[in-house]
Amino acid sequence: MVQVKVPTPLRKYTGGAGGVEAQGATVAALVDDLERRYPGLKERICDASGQVRRFVNIFVNGEDIRFLAHLDTPLKAGDELSIVPAIAGGR
Amino acid sequence: MLSARAVLARPTSPAAGPLAVPSALQLVGNTPLVEIRRARDGVAPGVRILGKLEGFNPGGSVKDRPALKMIEDGLARGRLVPGKTILDSTSGNTGIALAMVGAALGYPVELVMPGNVSKERKQVVAAFGAKAIFSDPLEGSDGAIRLCRQILAENPDRYFKPDQYNNEANSLAHYETTGPEIWRQTAGAITHFVATIGTGGTIMGTGRHLKEQNRSVQVIAAEPADAFHGIEGLKHMASSIVPGIYHEEALDRKLGIDTEDAYNMVYRLGREEGLLLGQSSGAAHVAALEVARALREGTVVVLYPDFGDRYLSTNLWVGWQKLGGTTP
Numbered sequence: 001m002v003q004v005k006v007p008t009p010l011r012k013y014t015g016g017a018g019g020v021e022a023q024g025a026t027v028a029a030l031v032d033d034l035e036r037r038y039p040g041l042k043e044r045i046c047d048a049s050g051q052v053r054r055f056v057n058i059f060v061n062g063e064d065i066r067f068l069a070h071l072d073t074p075l076k077a078g079d080e081l082s083i084v085p086a087i088a089g090g091r
Numbered sequence: 092m093l094s095a096r097a098v099l100a101r102p103t104s105p106a107a108g109p110l111a112v113p114s115a116l117q118l119v120g121n122t123p124l125v126e127i128r129r130a131r132d133g134v135a136p137g138v139r140i141l142g143k144l145e146g147f148n149p150g151g152s153v154k155d156r157p158a159l160k161m162i163e164d165g166l167a168r169g170r171l172v173p174g175k176t177i178l179d180s181t182s183g184n185t186g187i188a189l190a191m192v193g194a195a196l197g198y199p200v201e202l203v204m205p206g207n208v209s210k211e212r213k214q215v216v217a218a219f220g221a222k223a224i225f226s227d228p229l230e231g232s233d234g235a236i237r238l239c240r241q242i243l244a245e246n247p248d249r250y251f252k253p254d255q256y257n258n259e260a261n262s263l264a265h266y267e268t269t270g271p272e273i274w275r276q277t278a279g280a281i282t283h284f285v286a287t288i289g290t291g292g293t294i295m296g297t298g299r300h301l302k303e304q305n306r307s308v309q310v311i312a313a314e315p316a317d318a319f320h321g322i323e324g325l326k327h328m329a330s331s332i333v334p335g336i337y338h339e340e341a342l343d344r345k346l347g348i349d350t351e352d353a354y355n356m357v358y359r360l361g362r363e364e365g366l367l368l369g370q371s372s373g374a375a376h377v378a379a380l381e382v383a384r385a386l387r388e389g390t391v392v393v394l395y396p397d398f399g400d401r402y403l404s405t406n407l408w409v410g411w412q413k414l415g416g417t418t419p
Contacts, residue, residue: 007127007229009318010328018229044319047351055321055406057207068390084207084228086406 002030002075005082013038027058028071030081047081055086115195118149119159120268124276124392128358129363130376137388139280140379142366143273146398150191151184151215153269153396157292158188158256160264161253162196171251176201178250180239182232183212184397185255185290190219201250203239205231209323212399233332243396255290259337262296269293270300273392282389283309285379287371288345289324291337292396298341309343311380316347321354322407323372324396346381350375354407367399370407 001021006014009026016021022037028050035042047053051071058065059082065073075081112118127140134140145153165171176199177189186202193200200221204212207228216223224242226235236256243252253262273281284301286294298310315322318330328337340344350370357373360366368376372395379393402408 004231008231008233008329009320009321012318044317052319053351054354056319057406082229085231085319086323088209 001077003078003080004030004034005080007083007085010044010083011086013044024075026071026075027060027065027073027081031071036079057084057086058061058082059084060063110266113183115149116159116192119155121272122147124273125364125366127364127376127393130359131383134380134383135387138345138383138386139390140383141277141390141392142376143269143392143394144398145394145396146156148188150188151397151401152188153293153394154184154188155191156264156268157255157258157290158185158192158253160267161255161258161260162189162192162198164258164260165251165253171198173198175251176249178202178239179255180204180226180232180235180245180374181255182324183208183236184221185221186221187212187215189253190221193221194219201242203235203242205235207337208402209402210295215401222406232326236332237405255292255334255360256332259336260290261290262299262336265293265296266300267296269394270297270304273297274301274304277347277390277392279304280390281305281308281392283311283379283382283386283391284394285311285313285323285375285382285391286394287313287322287375287378287396288328288337289326289371289396290334292334293344295338295341297335297394309382310353311344311346311378311382313346313348313374314343315374316349321350322348322374323402323405324369325374344382346378348377352377357407361399366395368395369399369402371396371398372399 001023004020004022017021022030024033029043040047045056060073061080122144124141124143127142130139148155177193178201180203182204186204190200202221203226205223205228206225226238243250294312301308315325315327318327353370353374356376357368360368375393379391383391
């Protein structure tokens with residue numbers, strides 16, 4: 001299982017949990033698994049074409065997937081994935 | 092099409108201002124309005140759209156106004172005295188503004204900000220000599236607010252906390268400066284004022300002044316359409332700690348703006364108007380267009396909180412093009 005850290009604005013989909021578990025051999029597969037467990041979550045992370053939204057950053061073990069293999073970035077058990085909005089509101 | 096002469100005309104009167112001012116603080120406010128000439132598709136010819144360029148403030152954003160006012164107020168009330176440090180939570184522009192004002196007045200500044208604010212902001216704050224304390228990026232600006240409260244509670248006598256979310260001097264700054272400037276600059280012709288919501292200070296104070304001049308002026312707020320968004324500086328009110336100075340009943344309308352639409356508008360304004368603006372300005376302009384398209388005539392003033400050059404390292408410009416998304 002991969003440990004997933006969920007930002008506050010998305011916790012309404014996870015029953016308030018800031019950390020959940022999901023599985024998948026890649027980030028794309030993990031996002032699909034998250035959607036099965038927490039319906040509605042994928043649409044917030046990805047746009048209609050399935051790509052990660054411009055303002056969303058995904059980190060695997062602290063590394064931005066833009067600098068790895070994007071949605072094809074491989075995952076293994078014990079990895080930590082963080083979903084972080086690019087910025088934070090309220091000046 | 093305007094002639095080149097008309098476009099390039101400069102003011103020739105002494106109103107251009109004095110040659111020198113006593114300090115950077117006297118440069119806060121009196122920002123220009125610019126006519127939007129191309130990024131106004133679907134808008135009737137009888138409707139003007141004027142953008143107020145708050146990036147012309149010395150700290151680079153609209154936040155210079157409330158920062159200066161809150162610190163002046165703290166000094167006047169004896170809450171900020173020599174030996175105290177200015178402390179507040181911020182996701183960027185207020186921090187830069189407080190750091191700038193603190194530097195100009197000789198007071199140390201400490202700022203609590205989410206770890207995911209843009210790199211440029213962190214660097215600018217450091218350049219003004221302020222100390223940054225980073226809160227959990229996953230908790231957004233509310234996380235910074237809570238951490239700041241905790242730091243203050245541990246050492247209440249050490250700090251002066253302007254508390255931009257609950258300090259009426261924040262909206263008062265706009266009531267006393269932004270509102271009167273817009274009224275004067277449009278010679279009272281403004282019919283609609285559009286601004287984004289971060290603390291609510293801009294729209295509350297400016298809107299109140301404008302409505303006192305002419306009750307029919309419509310005040311319209313733009314906010315992120317969803318709690319999970321990428322418009323730096325803005326709050327989605329329904330899912331946030333609501334600022335004490337924000338009174339939604341004072342608004343005529345509130346429009347929810349998608350992050351992607353705001354980003355795309357930033358690219359348009361750069362290419363079509365020669366204005367490189369930040370994400371919140373993009374959001375404000377999306378809202379302004381929606382308002383303007385419903386009018387046959389009128390003068391819409393939209394406030395652009397800052398320029399775009401302090402976001403060049405952020406998702407607004409970097410990275411996702413490779414995934415086949417919209418390339419700016």
